Amino acid sequence: MIRCSLSVAMAAVCMVLAGCSAAHRVDVPSIRLMEAAGYPVLSSTADASKQLTVQTTVALGAVSSADCSIVGKVFSLRPPTAGTAQWTMTSPSVQGWQVADTASQLRTEWSAFVAQLAERRRAGCFRAGWSAAPLQQTIADAIPVPADEALVLRYGFSGEGVADLQPGMVLQVERSVLGERKGRRELQSLQADYEVIAAGEGVRLKQVRAETLHMKERPDEIFALDKLTQSATHLRLLLQNLTPGTSAQRPPILLMGKEDAALQHASSGVEAQGCNVAKSVAGVQCLTFHEAVSLLVSVKVNRKPVTFALGTTLGVALESQGIDPATATLRRSLTSGRFATVVFPQTRDGVSHIVLQGGDEIAGTKLSK
Incomplete structure (x- = not known):
């Protein structure tokens, strides 16, 4: 990393070359944690009206001649007028998410909406090169989202053991083995971490860390997972779970293919x-x-990369890193490549409502011991 000089001139050069000030990357409206009737919602608009729905424009590309609209009970999408790329997304407002019937339908209706989004993509409705995942994430970035359901809208992850791997996630594979250390045998771990990164119209795995313990055993399932999956563009992970109708544990399974619809079918x-x-x-x-x-x-926590389990809240992350919530800030990486500041009450209760997403940048002062 380039070290910033104390001189004004050198500091300016350093800022251009190294991006010393993260604030200069924040170029979209802030995302605010808003509450109505005690129900926290993340929204990039003030949304002060009493209307139960809000219309948001989202740049998804010029429309083809196909019928590209999506109409649902909770989420709807209308194509742009000729010559523009701005689609209109209708979804619940901050006030609308307070309606019990609406909130209870979120997962079912979002799943149906995403399935139709994938169908419209295959029909050529959106700009070339986009898979269903960035389309889904771009829309999720733009609309008001219940804070505790943010991972459902962004990643389709409901905590029920099935997840389509998307950029920002990290897959960790680990096997426990009996190893030798300082003349004594002890239980150790062979382990590798893989970042999920965008590639063409899908994703691929990039190995970012491996712990071999200097052993001859190098199972491909751990250390060559990027090569085993290189011909696939879509990856669906089935985490370890009970086999339906039995008390037996089903091991983790990875489905690989070139079409998300085929993975869903299987x-x-x-x-x-x-x-x-x-x-x-x-x-x-x-x-x-x-x-x-x-x-x-x-x-990133104070510019250092850190991984957390999917579903970890900002409050848990701050506690694990010894950071005072009263000093904490959060910048969120959007699908567009831009960043937005997340504005929230800097209290233990406030940080407990925000679930971390891949690419988030946390900063704050360490608690004094």
Whole structure:
């Protein structure tokens, strides 16, 4: 990293070359944690009206001649007028999310909306090169989102054991082994971490860390997962879970393919019966892990990269890093590549409502010991 000089001239050069001031990357409106009737919602608009819905414009590209609109009970999307790229998204407002019936339908309706979004993408409705994941994330970045459901809208992750791998996530694969240390045998771990990064119309895995313990055993499931998945553009992880209808634990499974629809088609059968079911679905490969698999997100804390389990709140992260909530700030990386400041009450209660996303940047002062 380039070290900033004390001189004004050198500091200016340093800022251009190294991006010394993260504030200069914040170029979109702030995201605010807003509450109505005690229900926290993240929104980039003031949304002070009493209307239960809000219309948000989202740049998704010029429309084709196909019927590209989506109409749902909770979420709807209308194509732009000729010559523009601004689509109109209708969704609940901050006030609208206080309606119990609306909130209870979020997961079902969002899942249906995302499925239709994928269908419209295959029909050529959106700009070339976009997969369903960045479309979903771009919309989730723009609309009011219940704070405790943010991962559902951004990643489709409901905590029920199935997740489509998307940029910002980190996949950790770990196997416990008996190793030798200082003349004594002890339980150790072979481990590798893989970042999920955007690649073309999908994603790929990039190994960012490996712990081999200097052992000869180098299982491909841990240390060559990027190569095993290199022909796929879409990856769906089924975390370890109970096999439906039994008390047996199903091991973690990774589905690989070039179309998200094929993975969804194979998913329910594989979840119940294992990888043998995937053989009957064209274009789908299946890998059963013999290791523990964890899903993480990569963030920066005072400019240093740190990983946390998917679902970790800002409050838990601050506590683990010994940072005073009263001094904490958060910048959120958006799908557009821009950053937005997240504004929230700098209290223990305020930070407990924000769930971390991949690419978040946290800063704050360490608590004195």
